[in-house]
Amino acid sequence: MSCQELLKKYSQQWQVATLHPFLNECKLGIIKPEQFNTWLVQDYLFVVEFTRMVGRILTYAPTSHFDLILSGLNALQNELNWFKDKATERQLDLNTKKQPTCKEYCNFMNKLTEMPYPIQATALWEIELAYNQGWQLPGKMSPPYNEFANRWGNPEFTNYVKLLEAQANEVLEDVSKTVQNQAETTFLNVARLEKDFWQMAYNATN
Template identity: 25%
Template sequence: MTLFDRLKSEAARDWADYTGHEFLRQLEAGTLPLAAFRSYLIQDYLFLIQFARANALAAYKGHTLDDLVAGQRGLTAIIEETELHVRLCAGWGLSRDDLNAAAEHPATIAYTRYVLDAGLRGDLLDIHVALSPCTIGYAEIGSRLKPVLEDNPDHPYAEWISEYASEPFQETAAQAAATIEELGERFLGDPAANPQRMASLTQTFSTATRMESAFWQMGLDLGAAVQEAESPAQA
């Protein structure tokens, strides 16, 4: 069992809640309200800016050239990912400047600063474990949702699903898992021989995973608030 698989197994309930959240069930069915998706996407753009900083921190904390390359690779992938958000938001008349000017939701602040704090107080393994639920989780979600596009090529969220199901993103996730395995050998060793460190890593992973679920819920809650605010005008 790889270190990532072990972490995922230890946090199985949290992982299931995250990857099977109601937000995703509605997105898969194509019934997710646009207001919820738009609210989520704006916040996810802001999230990615902080996530890029966390990858830059990982590069800074690197001990070897390979560590620096891994950090640079993660930083580049995150910056490129923001282009999806800019493209989709442009369809709603929102520019990159509009996205940059948006206020961070408390859920966005809580999650991103938690990841950055994990990196600041810990080592390379700690920060990559904190980053992993997002990168590897989105790849798992994209792969699982990909078949819905075969039956419904006009799916309202086809571009989002395609992004995370794509070969480049899947490769990024595979590299992230491989990095955790390599760092585990360097900074952890045998988990059974270092139970306190393993418990700490599991706590970091579980917390970041629960924050992913909270991020989906934020999208649903903001979308509902937008719909409620607009309903009197439609009456």
């Protein structure tokens, strides 16, 4: 089993997860500010829990995977501070409750470390790929949304995602049928949660 096989087998679910109207409306500049702000605040809360997840993954990862995972953690430190700057610019309160979709996604990530490491590696790759492709696929965006597209769609981040894919492939290569089934289930769960997370922006409360 490989990451590309998952993408091919579940191409329809992946397309829905990464080609969402929210992203197209950002490209066109017609997303409502309150909708984008809702996404921004909830995404900050998500990234806080994602950072915790990546830190826990180190407990299970082979030492040969440490350098890449640690580089991701360093980038997340910068990203959390960047979110705070964006919130300040937009006069947003980051001390707010998670919406149900965000809470579900965070609970999902918290439980991932109960799974075998190949599942964790697959989820880490897929979550980062969803951001990478989600912000790339609509095409060039105009200000102010080009800053967000550049953060997750830039070549350096794309290369990081490819390296995560290689590490996931390495540990997925000879897994049991049980772990293979778990990997497929996890892939589908992430795809669904990504779709729902974009959609959550339309529950504008910020």
